[in-house]
Each structure stands twice: as C-alpha cells, then as structure tokens.
Amino acid sequence: MKAAAFEYAAPRSLSEAHALLREHGEDARLLAGGQSLMPVLALRLASPAILVDLNRVAGLDELRGTSAGDLLTGAMVRTRTLELSAEVARTQPLLHAAVPWIAHVQIRNRGTLGGSLSHADPAAELPAVAMASDATLIIAGARGTREQPAHAFFTGLFGTTLAPDEILTGVRWPAWPTGRRHGFVEVARRHGDYAIVGVALTVDLDPDRLVTGARVVVFGAADTAVRASAVEAALIGQPAGEPLAAAAAGHASDGLDARGDLQASAEYRRELAPVLVRRALLQAFGLSAPRAPR
Amino acid sequence: MSLPAARPIRLRVNGETVEGQVEPRLTLADFLREHLRLTGTHLGCEHGVCGACTVLVDGRSVRGCLMLALQADGAEVVTIEGIAARCPVRGEAVARGEATLSILQESFRDLHALQCGFCTPGMVATAHALLAENPAPSAEEVRLGISGNLCRCTGYVPIVEAILDAAQRLREGA
Numbered sequence: 001m002k003a004a005a006f007e008y009a010a011p012r013s014l015s016e017a018h019a020l021l022r023e024h025g026e027d028a029r030l031l032a033g034g035q036s037l038m039p040v041l042a043l044r045l046a047s048p049a050i051l052v053d054l055n056r057v058a059g060l061d062e063l064r065g066t067s068a069g070d071l072l073t074g075a076m077v078r079t080r081t082l083e084l085s086a087e088v089a090r091t092q093p094l095l096h097a098a099v100p101w102i103a104h105v106q107i108r109n110r111g112t113l114g115g116s117l118s119h120a121d122p123a124a125e126l127p128a129v130a131m132a133s134d135a136t137l138i139i140a141g142a143r144g145t146r147e148q149p150a151h152a153f154f155t156g157l158f159g160t161t162l163a164p165d166e167i168l169t170g171v172r173w174p175a176w177p178t179g180r181r182h183g184f185v186e187v188a189r190r191h192g193d194y195a196i197v198g199v200a201l202t203v204d205l206d207p208d209r210l211v212t213g214a215r216v217v218v219f220g221a222a223d224t225a226v227r228a229s230a231v232e233a234a235l236i237g238q239p240a241g242e243p244l245a246a247a248a249a250g251h252a253s254d255g256l257d258a259r260g261d262l263q264a265s266a267e268y269r270r271e272l273a274p275v276l277v278r279r280a281l282l283q284a285f286g287l288s289a290p291r292a293p294r
Numbered sequence: 295m296s297l298p299a300a301r302p303i304r305l306r307v308n309g310e311t312v313e314g315q316v317e318p319r320l321t322l323a324d325f326l327r328e329h330l331r332l333t334g335t336h337l338g339c340e341h342g343v344c345g346a347c348t349v350l351v352d353g354r355s356v357r358g359c360l361m362l363a364l365q366a367d368g369a370e371v372v373t374i375e376g377i378a379a380r381c382p383v384r385g386e387a388v389a390r391g392e393a394t395l396s397i398l399q400e401s402f403r404d405l406h407a408l409q410c411g412f413c414t415p416g417m418v419a420t421a422h423a424l425l426a427e428n429p430a431p432s433a434e435e436v437r438l439g440i441s442g443n444l445c446r447c448t449g450y451v452p453i454v455e456a457i458l459d460a461a462q463r464l465r466e467g468a
Contacts, residue, residue: 005297005298006318008362010364034361035357039342053362053364055365105423105424109355192441
C-alpha cells in the first residue's frame with residue numbers, strides 16, 4: 001500500500017503548471033485534493049512519473065458571486081468550503097443540498113470541486129450536480145481558455161474532454177431564475193459510499209405550476225452521469241404534482257445503458273432509477289421533504 | 295532510474311516546529327510515524343477508507359494517508375499526541391503536567407468507547423474537530439461526523455455516547 005516512486009512539482013502559477021504538463025506529457029498527473037488519486041497511487045493502479053500539485057497555484061480557490069447573480073468557484077475550492085458557504089446556500093440550492101452526501105468530512109476537507117469533475121467518476125455527486133445546474137466549466141490550455149457546458153464535458157468512464165495540457169480552473173454556476181426547484185436523492189450501502197444510483201435535478205415552474213424546463217440527471221447507473229431526456233420531455237408543459245412525478249419518472253431508464261458491478265446488477269440499477277427520479281421530483285414539487293444524509 | 299531526491303520540509307507538529315527530508319511519495323502519516331516517531335497516528339488501510347490515520351491539518355480533520363508530507367510544508371499539524379494540550383478545559387492543566395488526557399479522551403475511557411484501541415486516535419481527532427465546530431451536536435450529527443472512521447470492536451454506540459458526554463462536559467466547563 002505504498003505508492004511507487006514519483007517526482008513532485010508544486011507550481012505557483014498556471015503558466016508554470018502548463019509548462020510542466022508540456023514537458024512531461026502523459027507521464028504527469030495533476031494532483032488536486034488527492035482523495036481519489038492518492039488511493040490510486042497507493043494501490044499502484046497508476047504510477048505517473050511526476051505529480052504536478054495544484055495546491056500552491058495562486059487564485060484557484062476563489063468563491064464569489066457576480067453582479068449578475070452567478071456563482072464563480074475555483075477548481076481548488078474544497079468540498080467542505082462549498083458545504084459551509086452561505087453564498088452557495090443562498091444562490092445554488094442543489095449544490096448546497098448535495099455536498100453533504102459526498103464521502104466523509106475528512107475527505108470533504110481535502111477533496112476539491114475541480115478534482116472531482118476532472119476525475120469524472122460516474123458515481124460522484126459533483127458532475128451530476130454541475131450538469132443539473134447548467135454549470136459552465138472554465139478550462140485553461142497553454143494557448144488560451146475555453147468554456148464548456150458541464151453536460152458536454154464527460155465523455156465516458158473517467159473520461160472528459162480535457163486535453164493532456166489542459167487544466168480545469170473553475171466553474172460558473174448560473175443564477176437561479178424565479179420558480180426553479182431542485183431534488184436530490186441517492187442510494188448507497190452506507191453513508192459516504194459512492195452512490196449505487198443517484199438523481200440530481202432542477203425543474204422550472206411557472207406561476208401556474210406548469211413545468212417550463214427540466215434538467216434530470218441520473219448518476220452511478222451508467223459510465224457517466226446522464227441526462228434522462230425522456231423524463232425531461234415528459235415533464236415539459238405539464239402541471240407539477242404526484243401524478244406527473246410518477247408518470248415522468250417511469251421513463252428514467254429509457255435508453256439507460258446501466259452497468260452492473262459488485263454492488264448492484266444492471267437490472268437493479270434500471271429498477272432503482274425511476275424510483276429515485278420520482279422521489280427527487282416530489283422534492284422539487286414541494287410534495288416531500290428533502291432527506292439529509294444519514 | 296534513481297529514486298527522486300528527498301526534499302526539505304518545515305512544519306509545526308503539536309505546537310513545535312519540525313524539519314524533515316522527505317521523498318515525494320512519503321505520506322504525511324508515514325512522516326509522522328517513521329520520521330517523528332509519533333506512532334499514535336495509526337495506519338489501517340492506507341488508501342483512505344478506515345480513518346485510523348486522521349490528524350488535524352490547519353484545524354481540519356484529514357486522512358494522513360491521503361496527503362503527501364511535502365504538501366504539509368508550512369502547515370500546522372496536530373496528532374493524538376497533541377490533542378490533550380488543545381482541550382479548551384484541560385489544556386492548561388496538561389501544560390502544567392497536572393493532567394494527561396483531554397475531556398474527550400476521559401469520556402472515551404470512562405464510557406468504554408475503545409477496546410483494542412486501533413481506531414481510537416483517528417476517532418478522537420475526528421471528534422475533537424467535530425466538537426470545535428459544533429459544541430452541541432445531536433447523536434445523529436455525531437454518527438455522521440464519525441462515519442469516515444471504522445471501528446471493529448465497539449459497534450460505535452459507546453463511541454457516540456462518549457462524544458456526546460464530552461460535548462456536555464465541555465459546555466459545562468468540567
């Protein structure tokens with residue numbers, strides 16, 4: 001359980017970090033909070049030649065609201081900081097609700113937003129929450145910065161659109177319009193485990209409680225967190241209520257390429273997805289209380 | 295290929311400045327145990343599951359096996375060996391040599407919250423940080439707070455009782 005030997009660099013700026021990535025190419029791995037990478041190294045599932053530690057890069061741990069009401073979060077903001085932030089609680093209710101479900105306090109004290117998104121574990125909460133919140137990822141390459149919607153960032157199991165010389169530097173969470181509601185549920189064997197299946201969603205209700213927009217994300221079930229587009233289509237234009245939650249949730253496994261593993265079979269995950277989508281919709285419609293982790 | 299060279303680090307551990315020369319792959323937990331001989335920090339799984347290696351870094355509980363010693367350069371680290379001196383009620387008595395345990399450790403002892411003791415340093419470090427943030431936790435909050443620490447002896451019930459007992463004694467200044 002000891003990592004193989006590696007070199008280590010702690011750049012102070014993004015340009016230094018980019019220079020290190022250019023120099024070492026595929027032999028380098030970025031180190032953020034280390035809460036996924038360090039176990040991978042200890043188990044010798046990977047043995048990079050050099051770790052490029054982002055913890056001392058200036059300016060990546062900013063968390064602030066903009067005048068437009070958006071929330072900007074640097075990639076190195078700790079999960080625990082998100083959990084305790086009054087700004088997050090006020091402006092991003094789904095993110096605020098989901099963060100206590102992530103692992104355990106010691107992990108949240110080190111783990112980072114950017115690390116979780118870049119690692120792209122299919123059962124992780126933050127990728128799903130970013131997708132359901134319509135968040136935009138800010139990515140710095142050696143030749144400039146690009147922005148990408150979260151839902152286009154994840155390409156497969158532990159896969160993202162990040163090029164080897166690119167670094168995720170931050171996330172912009174758009175302000176919530178009036179009438180936006182959220183739901184979040186997950187099922188795991190024990191609190192703090194990765195979800196077997198989870199659901200993060202937002203819906204927009206007009207003054208007559210008709211659904212005008214929906215982002216329904218199922219995570220833990222397939223190789224990435226996925227938008228349940230059939231559920232979203234079934235919601236649009238319909239009146240919020242228990243019948244709609246049940247009817248729309250029935251489509252949660254439509255086209256779902258569920259995976260089976262030691263924890264649960266693919267069949268179980270396909271059964272679970274509609275159950276959890278229904279519960280999350282009931283939360284969003286104000287018909288059931290959100291559950292705290294336990 | 296030659297091994298990467300050891301590098302200097304300088305940090306504070308239990309209130310004292312320490313320096314070391316560490317290989318990049320050395321974890322903070324191994325640095326504490328092997329270099330400083332602070333063997334109160336235990337290593338169970340060494341991949342972030344069991345919580346036995348929990349220590350405080352800049353006041354927050356972290357897993358010592360998931361942090362490199364190099365990353366602790368400049369940090370303030372507290373291990374189980376330094377917890378008693380940081381007890382808000384017993385700290386001064388500990389400094390005078392008149393006490394050896396924190397209130398939290400006394401509660402663990404008095405309520406039989408340990409049997410083999412392997413998980414105890416991590417449990418105490420985690421609970422110390424929990425009570426610093428939340429002096430009056432509910433039993434549910436305590437259970438959530440220690441969910442990242444595995445104990446194979448007690449079934450957790452006496453541990454939760456001990457933390458609640460310590461919280462009350464600390465609030466009463468006893």
